[in-house]
Amino acid sequence: MTISVRNTPFDPWTELRQYQDKMLTQYGKYGATASFVGTLRDTNLGTDVQGMTLEHYPGMTEKSLQHIADEARQHWAILDILIIHRYGELAPNEPIMLAAVWAEHRAAAFDACRFIVEELKHRAPFWKCEDLATHKRWVEQNTLK
C-alpha cells in the first residue's frame, strides 16, 4: 500500500503501470483493478478557472489518508491500494488525485475505490483555492457526487 502527497505534477497512468509492475507478490492474484482520477476542470460554478492552489495540512493529511486506506482494508478483501494526491499550484487539466484498488473481484475493487474517494473528500485536510480572472476564490464545499 502506498500513499503519496506531493507538490509536483504526475501522470496517473504511468504511476498505475509502474506501481502494478512492482506488485510482484500479487502477480496472478488480482482479478480486478478499479481506479479513479480527479482532474482540474477549467470552469466551476459558471466561472472560468485559470488555475488552482491546493493547500493541505502536512502530517494530518497523510495520517488521514492512512486511516481511510486502513478502513477500506478492514471492510473489503483488498490486495493493494495506491493513493496519490497533489498540493501546490495546478493548471487546468492537471490530475489532482489518483486512487487505485487491486482485489480478487470487481465488487471489492469498485466499492473500496469509491469509499476511498468519498472519504478523502470528506476527511482529508486539503483546501482548494481557485484562480479566477479577477480574484481568487476558496472552494467552500465539495460537490455531492
Next chain:
Amino acid sequence: MTISVKYFASLRERLGRADDRIDAGTVHTVADVWTRVSAGLPLPDNILMAVNLEYAQAGQAVKDGDEVAFFPPVTGG
C-alpha cells in the same frame, strides 16, 4: 508549557496568520484555545478542529505540547 495552534485556508487568511503559540496553563479544551486566540470572534459553525493531527470536538481536553488546528470544511479530491 505551550500549545501550538495552526490555521488553514480561508480561516488562516481571515485571522491574518498561520499559527500561534499559547501558554497551556489556562486552557483546558479546544474551545478554550479558540477563545484565547480569536479576540472575541465566535467559532464559526462550520469550522473543523483537530488535536495532534486527529479530528476533535470543541470540548476535547488539551494539554501542554499539543498541536491544535482550526480549519474550514475540506475540499480535496
